[in-house]
Amino acid sequence: xxxxxxxxxxxxxxxxxxxxxxxxxxxxxxxxxxxxxxxxxxxxxxxxxxxxxxxxxxxxxxxxxxxxxxxxxxxxxxxxxxxxxxxxxxxxxxxxxxxxxxxxxxxxx
Numbered sequence: 498x499x500x501x502x503x504x505x506x507x508x509x510x511x512x513x514x515x516x517x518x519x520x521x522x523x524x525x526x527x528x529x530x531x532x533x534x535x536x537x538x539x540x541x542x543x544x545x546x547x548x549x550x551x552x553x554x555x556x557x558x559x560x561x562x563x564x565x566x567x568x569x570x571x572x573x574x575x576x577x578x579x580x581x582x583x584x585x586x587x588x589x590x591x592x593x594x595x596x597x598x599x600x601x602x603x604x605x606x
Contacts, residue, residue, distance in 0.1 A: 518581060521581060522575065525575060525585055526571070526575035526584075529571075529585070529588035530571035530572050532592045533591050533595070534567050534568040536591075536599060537563075537567060538560045538563065538567075539595075541564075542556045542559075542560035544602070571588070
């Protein structure tokens with residue numbers, strides 16, 4: 498039984514690698530694009546309202562409509578991008594930057 502283990506283990510590990518890449522890509526696409534989109538919608542709504550272009554409620558609606566298109570574009574890009582690390586860096590880093598900028602613009606109530 499122990500002699501069979503070294504032959505079997507590399508075959509299982511090599512068959513799991515493409516599956517793990519696919520699961521990682523799907524999670525990054527769905528969850529990462531969601532958080533990136535919510536951070537960008539927060540920043541866009543705050544920016545539009547602060548510029549005085551629209552009322553606060555209209556700015557939120559406009560930013561939410563923009564968010565639907567952005568989320569769709571990010572999902573498509575996530576499955577078209579060849580490098581998984583680039584996808585993780587752009588979605589993770591972009592989310593942190595956008596959320597940080599939106600937090601800086603937030604006024605205390």
